[in-house]
Amino acid sequence: MTTARILDFIRTRRPDGPCLVVDLDVVRDNFQSFSKALPDSAIFYAVKANPAPEILRLLANLGSNFDCASVAEIEMAMKAGATAHRVSYGNTIKKERDIARAHALGVSLFAVDSHEEVEKIARAAPGARVFCRVLTDGEGAEWPLSRKFGCVPQMAVDVLVYAHQLGLTSHGVSFHVGSQMTNPEAWDSALGDAKRVFDKLAQQGIHLKMVNMGGGFPTRYLKDIPTAQVYGQAIYASLRKHFGNQLPETIIEPGRGMVGNAGAIKAEVVLVSRKSDEEDVRWVFLDIGKFGGLAETMDEAIRYSIVTARDGDAMEPCVLAGPTCDSADVLYEKTPYPMPVSLTIGDEVLIEGTGAYTSTYSSVAFNGLEPLRSYVI
Ligand SMILES: *Cc1c(COP(=O)(O)O)cnc(C)c1O
Numbered sequence: 001m002t003t004a005r006i007l008d009f010i011r012t013r014r015p016d017g018p019c020l021v022v023d024l025d026v027v028r029d030n031f032q033s034f035s036k037a038l039p040d041s042a043i044f045y046a047v048k049a050n051p052a053p054e055i056l057r058l059l060a061n062l063g064s065n066f067d068c069a070s071v072a073e074i075e076m077a078m079k080a081g082a083t084a085h086r087v088s089y090g091n092t093i094k095k096e097r098d099i100a101r102a103h104a105l106g107v108s109l110f111a112v113d114s115h116e117e118v119e120k121i122a123r124a125a126p127g128a129r130v131f132c133r134v135l136t137d138g139e140g141a142e143w144p145l146s147r148k149f150g151c152v153p154q155m156a157v158d159v160l161v162y163a164h165q166l167g168l169t170s171h172g173v174s175f176h177v178g179s180q181m182t183n184p185e186a187w188d189s190a191l192g193d194a195k196r197v198f199d200k201l202a203q204q205g206i207h208l209k210m211v212n213m214g215g216g217f218p219t220r221y222l223k224d225i226p227t228a229q230v231y232g233q234a235i236y237a238s239l240r241k242h243f244g245n246q247l248p249e250t251i252i253e254p255g256r257g258m259v260g261n262a263g264a265i266k267a268e269v270v271l272v273s274r275k276s277d278e279e280d281v282r283w284v285f286l287d288i289g290k291f292g293g294l295a296e297t298m299d300e301a302i303r304y305s306i307v308t309a310r311d312g313d314a315m316e317p318c319v320l321a322g323p324t325c326d327s328a329d330v331l332y333e334k335t336p337y338p339m340p341v342s343l344t345i346g347d348e349v350l351i352e353g354t355g356a357y358t359s360t361y362s363s364v365a366f367n368g369l370e371p372l373r374s375y376v377i
Helices: 004-013 026-039 051-064 070-081 098-103 117-126 152-165 182-202 226-242 254-264 295-300
Strands: 017-021 041-046 065-068 087-089 111-112 129-133 141-143 168-175 180-181 211-213 249-251 264-272 284-288 305-307 315-319 330-340 348-352 373-376
Touching: 004 017, 004 264, 017 026, 026 041, 026 051, 026 226, 026 254, 051 065, 051 070, 065 070, 065 211, 065 254, 070 087, 070 098, 087 098, 098 117, 111 117, 117 152, 129 152, 152 182, 168 182, 182 226, 254 264, 284 330, 295 330, 305 330
Parallel strands: 017 373, 041 065, 041 249, 065 087, 087 111, 111 129, 129 168, 168 211, 211 249, 284 315
Antiparallel strands: 017 264, 141 180, 264 284, 264 348, 305 348, 315 330
16 A cells, blocks of 8 residues: 555665655555545644645645644744645644734634633634534544533533623534544534534524534545545534534534645564563564654554555564553553564564654653654655
8 A cells, every 4th residue: 555656765865774665656645545535614724633844835835724733833924925824723722822923924813612711712812703512422533532622512502602692703513523534424422412502502593604524534444445536425414413504604623634645654673572581472573663653553543554665574563662661562462463473683664644643752762762754755
């Protein structure tokens, strides 16, 4: 699944040390698949998935909008060519002075999930449009987003009424079904919640316009995933079911689904060893681990596809670990990872589907290791 361009780059450039290589052709294909699958939804790329300038520039040229979580991300999106009206400040937790800076840059679309945040926006970005995020249960997501963001739908009604009272434009409702959502039906109940919020506000004379359907679109790791088309059909059917003929404006915010399969990490085996003569499980240590960009292996949640040149040989389950002096820096132990018995110190491995949530997660100098280098080709 890693593209020939990436493999070629690694073979000919022989970059030293672990590195991520991202193929822009795949990002372009993903953008076009989303556009086709949900032709009436505006795409707001979730910048945090991979903010490489080349990716932002490509997406800006293709007409993407950007979901940003900080002023720095807003500035990156604008530097890549997006105007402020193509940017959403989608984090529900913002400093008031950052809201003011975003407002000064021209951003006029903000996420909220509390009365307190509405007050900040009313003071720092008067007249702005706000959407309120509602909680979802995260059921079925391989990287669920817990209860950190969003409020219950009834509170969303109150928050949006309050925003209206404070002179803001109550624009809509948002949700995120959880990242790496492998069930295309997962949007249905959240869209039902959104519709109920729309109805309750309409009863008070406030007419919402927009539903932000978030991210959650998966990347293929070890298991097959449904296509964007399948997600588009399921989501459209749910929109129809809940909103009938009065479809709202919709937004999607793909992060992982836009860039995950566009990248692969080249890494190297540093050590293969055992803990005792009796135990036969081997430990394979790579030059990249949780702190070098593979943070989503936390609780072994995301299980990457790892390819070696010896994959035709006999395989046996190994514990896979990173290079730092931190005992948490173990990737797969509860469910050991099958690796070739012949795997040797110095062998190169390719960790596939790592275009999203890797470079942004890598630490700056843990044990003096440099942050994950990335090449965008
Ligand atoms: C991270 C994030 C996304 C992207 O989620 P994916 O599961 O990577 O698609 C979308 N919207 C918001 C608000 C986010 O914080």
